[in-house]
Amino acid sequence: MKTVWLDDDKFHDECGLFGVFDHPEASNLAYLGLYALQHRGQESAGIAATDGPTLHVEKAMGWVADVFSPERLRRLPGRAAIGHVRYSTAGSSTLRNAQPISAAKTTDVSRSAATAATGAWVIAHSTMP
Numbered sequence: 001m002k003t004v005w006l007d008d009d010k011f012h013d014e015c016g017l018f019g020v021f022d023h024p025e026a027s028n029l030a031y032l033g034l035y036a037l038q039h040r041g042q043e044s045a046g047i048a049a050t051d052g053p054t055l056h057v058e059k060a061m062g063w064v065a066d067v068f069s070p071e072r073l074r075r076l077p078g079r080a081a082i083g084h085v086r087y088s089t090a091g092s093s094t095l096r097n098a099q100p101i102s103a104a105k106t107t108d109v110s111r112s113a114a115t116a117a118t119g120a121w122v123i124a125h126s127t128m129p
Helices: 026-036 070-074
Strands: 016-021 044-050 055-061 080-086 101-105 108-115
Touching: 016 026, 026 044, 026 070, 026 080, 055 101, 055 108
Parallel strands: none
Antiparallel strands: 016 080, 044 055, 044 080, 101 108
């Protein structure tokens, strides 16, 4: 592995993840966890939460405190949540690359999922019927 030293005054970490399960304030705890992990990624922040039947996702470009207002956190009800802060090592710094990523089968809302990772994703076209 080759080490590259950068001569600028910016953070150079590689994303941060935080998850909460079975807590009534899961999204608020995920927010606090991401805030503590902000040094791991400064490009975008996102949280996905579930209240059981529905998956709620909020993400945007920017720092955690700028992305998640109290109003935005209220739109993330549920007892389980995952959060992600991004520092891109691959791909452009755009909202399209912000995480968590989510998918839902439009004819069955209960078949939805969200995930986040600190590595590169290989995106392929779905063959799901």
